[in-house]
Structures are given as C-alpha cells and as structure tokens.
Amino acid sequence: xxxxxxxxxxxxxxxxxxxxxxxxxxxxxxxxxxxxxxxxxxxxxxxxxxxxxxxxxxxxxxxxxxxxxxxxxxxxxxxxxxxxxxxxxxxxxxxxxxxxxxxxxxxxxxxxxxxxxxxxxxxxxxxxxxxxxxxxxxxxxxxxxxxxxxxxxxxxxxxxxxxxxxxxxxxxxxxxxxxxxxxxxxxxxxxxxxxxxxxxxxxxxxxxxxxxxxxxxxxxxxxxxxxxxxxxxxxxxxxxxxxxxxxxxxxxxxxxxxxxxxxxxxxxxxxxxxxxxxxxxxxxxxxxxxxxxxxxxxxxxxxxxxxxxxxxxxxxxx
Numbered sequence: 001x002x003x004x005x006x007x008x009x010x011x012x013x014x015x016x017x018x019x020x021x022x023x024x025x026x027x028x029x030x031x032x033x034x035x036x037x038x039x040x041x042x043x044x045x046x047x048x049x050x051x052x053x054x055x056x057x058x059x060x061x062x063x064x065x066x067x068x069x070x071x072x073x074x075x076x077x078x079x080x081x082x083x084x085x086x087x088x089x090x091x092x093x094x095x096x097x098x099x100x101x102x103x104x105x106x107x108x109x110x111x112x113x114x115x116x117x118x119x120x121x122x123x124x125x126x127x128x129x130x131x132x133x134x135x136x137x138x139x140x141x142x143x144x145x146x147x148x149x150x151x152x153x154x155x156x157x158x159x160x161x162x163x164x165x166x167x168x169x170x171x172x173x174x175x176x177x178x179x180x181x182x183x184x185x186x187x188x189x190x191x192x193x194x195x196x197x198x199x200x201x202x203x204x205x206x207x208x209x210x211x212x213x214x215x216x217x218x219x220x221x222x223x224x225x226x227x228x229x230x231x232x233x234x235x236x237x238x239x240x241x242x243x244x245x246x247x248x249x250x251x252x253x254x255x256x257x258x259x260x261x262x263x264x265x266x267x268x269x270x271x272x273x274x275x276x277x278x279x280x281x282x283x284x285x286x287x288x289x290x291x292x293x294x295x296x297x298x299x300x301x302x303x304x305x306x307x308x309x310x311x312x313x314x315x316x317x318x
Contacts, residue, residue, distance in 0.1 A: 001074055002035035002036060002037055002038075003036055003038040003072070003073060003172060003205050004035060004059070004070070004071070004072055004205070004207070005035045005069075005070075005071040005074075006032060006033060006034045006035065006068070006069070006070050007068060008031050008033055008067065008068045008069065009029055009033070009059070009065055009068035009069070009070065010029055010030055010032075010065060010066045010068050011027075011028045011054050011055070011063060011065050011066055012025050012026065012027050012028070012030075012066040013025070013026045014026075024278045025278065026276075026277045026278045027229050027278075027280060028051045028054035028229055028277055029051045029055050029058055029065075029229050030228070030230050030277075030280075031068075031229075032051075032055055032068075032226075032229070032230065032231050033231070033304070034224055034231065034234065036173070036205050037205070037221075038172070038203070038205055039199070039203050039204070040205055040221040040222070041199070041207075041208055041222075042206070042207050042220065042221070042222050042224060043209075043210065043216035043217075043220030043223040043224070043237070044056070044207060044210070044223075044224050044226060045210060045211065045213055045216050045223060045224070045225055045252070046211065046225060046226035046227055046252075047211065048211060049274055049277070050226040050228060050229065050274075051226055051228070051229040051230075052177075052209045052210075052211075053097075053178070053209060054229075055226070056175040056177050056207060056209050057094075057177075059077075059175065059207070060092055060094055061077060061078070061080070064078075065078060072088065072091070072092065073091075073172075086120070089120075090120060090169040090170070090171060091171050091172045091173065092172075092173045093166035093167070093169070093173070093174050093175070094166065094174070094175045094176075094177060095159075095163055095166050095174060095175070095176045096162060096177055097177050097178035097181060097182060098182060099155055099159035099161070099162050099182065099183075100150060100151075100155070102162055103150040103158060103161060103165075104150075105149065105150055106149075107149070107150075108146065108147055108148065108149055109136075109145060109146045109147075109148055109149075109150070110132060110146040110147065112161065112165055113132045113135060113136075113146075113161070113165055113168055114128050114132055115165075116165065117132075120169060122169065131168065132146065132168075133146070135164040135167060135168065136164065138164070138198065138201075139160040139161070139163060139194060140160065140194065141157060141160060141161070154187075155182060155184075155187065156183055156184075156190060156191060159179060159180070159182075159191055160191065163191070163194065163195065167198065167202070170202070171204070172203075172204070172205060173204070173205045173206075173207070174204055174205070174206050174207075175206075175207045175209070176195070176206055176208045176209060177209045178210055178211070179195075179208075180210075180212075181210065181211070181212065188215065192218060192219055196219060206219070208220060213252060213253065213255075214256060216237075217237060220237045222235065222236050223236075223237050223240045223241075225240075225249045225252070227248050227285060227286055228274065228275060228277060228285040229277055229280070229285075230285055230304075230314065231314070232246045232249070232285075232286065232304070232314045232315070233245060233246040233248070233249045233311075233312065233313045233314070234304070234311075235312065239310070240311075245307055245311065245315065246286075246314065246315050246318065247268075247286065247290050247291060247317075248286050248290070249313075251268040251269075251270050254267050254268040255267065270291075271289055272289050274289075275288060281298070283296075283297055283298040283300055283301055284298075284300065284301065284314070284315070284316070292317055294317070297316065297317075300316055302315055302316050
C-alpha cells in the first residue's frame with residue numbers, strides 16, 4: 001500500500017473581476033492521480049503555472065480541494081476535522097520555496113524550531129531543547145546558532161533551518177515546494193545531498209516539486225510531468241529521462257544542457273504560450289503547442305494510460 005495515494009484530485013478557484021461580471025473558474029489542478037511509496041521520492045515537474053504548488057498544498061489540505069481523494073496510510077484525509085488534521089500534521093510537513101519569507105524574522109532559530117513541539121505538546125522543556133539541538137547537528141549547523149535570527153544566516157543555511165523545522169515532529173512525508181530554486185548552484189547541491197542523507201537516516205518520503213529537470217533527476221525515484229493542471233506522463237526516473245513518451249516531456253528534456261561541449265541536443269521549440277487555466281483548450285490540453293498534434297487531439301481528451309511497464313502517458317499518438 002502506498003504511503004500517499006491521490007486520486008482524481010481537483011483544485012478549482014473561482015474569481016470575479018467586478019460586481020456584475022461573471023465568475024471565472026481557474027482549474028489549477030484538474031484530475032491528478034499520483035502515489036508515493038514509503039521511503040521514496042516523487043518528483044513533480046512542469047512550467048510555471050502548471051499547478052505543481054497547488055497540488056502540494058491541496059494534498060496537505062492547506063487549501064481545501066474541490067474534488068477527489070487523498071489517502072495517507074490508507075486513511076482518507078479530505079473531510080477530516082480540525083483535531084484529526086492537527087494530529088496528521090505530525091506526519092505530513094512542507095518545506096517552502098523562499099527560505100526567508102517562510103521563517104518568522106522576529107523569532108530566534110530556537111523559537112522557530114521549538115514552535116511545532118509546543119503546539120503539539122511534545123516533551124518537556126529539557127526534552128524540546130535536546131530535540132532542537134539534535135536537529136541543528138543533523139542539518140550541519142552549530143547549536144550556538146540557535147540564538148541567532150533568520151537574517152543572520154545565508155540563503156542555504158535558512159533553507160536548512162526550514163528543513164529542520166519540517167523534521168521537528170519526525171514526519172513520514174515531506175512536500176518540498178521548489179526548495180532549492182532560490183539558492184546558488186553550489187548551495188543547491190549541499191541542500192539536496194542533505195535531503196538525501198536525511199531520507200536514508202529517517203526513512204522519509206518526499207514529494208519534490210521543481211521546474212529544474214536536473215535537480216529532479218538527481219533526487220527522484222519516479223517523476224510526474226504536469227501541464228495545465230494535469231499529469232501528462234509519469235514513470236521511473238531513468239525511464240522518463242532516457243525514453244520520454246509525451247511530446248511535452250520530450251520538449252522539456254530537449255532543453256537540458258549537455259556537459260560535453262562537443263555534443264549537441266536537438267532542441268524542440270514549443271510555439272505559443274501556456275494557455276490560461278481559466279480557459280483551457282478542448283481535447284488534449286497540449287494540442288495547441290504540440291508539434292505532432294492532429295485534428296483528433298482537439299476533440300479527444302487522452303487518458304493517462306500505461307504505455308509500457310510502470311510508464312504512463314496521456315497521448316493518443318504514443
């Protein structure tokens with residue numbers, strides 16, 4: 001049984017520009033089904049605006065989904081009351097994209113890390129002190145730095161503190177929403193390696209959200225590719241990167257740089273802009289930019305189907 005199982009999840013937002021204007025429905029997440037095995041990492045990739053972050057927040061119930069099912073350890077999460085959700089928060093945590101905005105600038109690192117323990121009534125004051133100091137050691141910072149404020153740390157150090165806060169209650173699942181996109185490349189590798197070490201040490205599962213395909217390849221076991229609120233392809237990381245099936249995945253991977261300057265990759269340049277989630281195209285959502293689209297693509301909504309072993313794609317031409 002998967003640790004997390006998401007079925008046909010939808011997150012639709014309703015907007016209204018003026019008092020007399022019609023309501024507009026923005027389909028940020030539109031029927032996503034994914035699963036994450038215990039101790040594994042599922043990477044979520046796609047262009048900005050494809051619904052990656054909305055998916056993560058909907059899974060955590062930070063925003064109540066419009067429709068669908070989210071099961072954690074086989075138990076339905078949607079519909080839980082406040083007391084049940086508070087208990088579940090111990091096992092499902094999030095690391096935000098901006099390591100500065102997500103930390104309270106008025107609190108010391110000790111206060112930031114102790115807050116989840118106090119909220120959930122975990123341990124005595126001495127036990128909380130021991131847990132917090134142990135976390136600082138895990139993330140490679142000194143316990144003397146617990147008295148410092150967030151502005152006294154570099155971006156990489158702040159993100160380490162954000163990771164430590166997520167680990168405070170010893171969760172099983174962490175949703176990492178673009179956790180290294182604001183960091184320098186050298187610092188990115190340090191934070192990624194830290195996350196991999198912690199995964200082995202604490203048997204963590206990750207939903208790793210990013211637009212950086214190289215980062216996702218490094219950390220993931222399976223990868224789901226999103227476009228306009230839908231998953232268009234999902235496979236094991238080696239399968240997806242070596243044998244992409246969906247034209248959108250192929251276009252994304254064609255933009256990856258090759259370390260060898262003597263070799264060149266055939267670029268696939270997509271035409272047009274990403275359609276608005278408030279007015280998605282008919283049929284396949286990618287057909288307006290797809291280089292192999294036919295008339296049928298504008299009429300048929302492709303299902304996410306298994307095209308080879310554990311390799312799913314939503315394209316009628318695959």
